[in-house]
Amino acid sequence: MGKTIDLNGKSYSVVPEVETVQQLLEHLELGNRILIVEKNKEILQKDSYDAPIMDRDQIEIIHFVGGG
Template sequence: MVKMINLNGKSYAVLPEVETVQQLLEHLELGDRILIVEKNKEILQKERYDAPIMDRDQIEIIHFVGGG
């Protein structure tokens, strides 16, 4: 079943095979970046990226971009 979440302020449909925050990051091709992930207004440490994604979760992902 497709879950609907709020991802960075926008409605986003999560495929059934994407069950955890880590799987979401990999699906978005962000798995190898330095990130800050917030789930339902709580910042997740990397060791907690196995947290399940539930319908209507609010996920914020901030990644850093280098430059000069």
């Protein structure tokens, strides 16, 4: 069974090869962005992006953009 997480307020099915937060960011093509990640209401420090993603995790990602 694949994992299903809550990603930015929506249900999201994680593909099997994505096991960590870092892999999720790369899968979402956000790997080279300046961003902040929250996992289960806790901000993740950048050196903790190898944290595993578990079923039903709540993940929020906010990336910074230039425009306005």
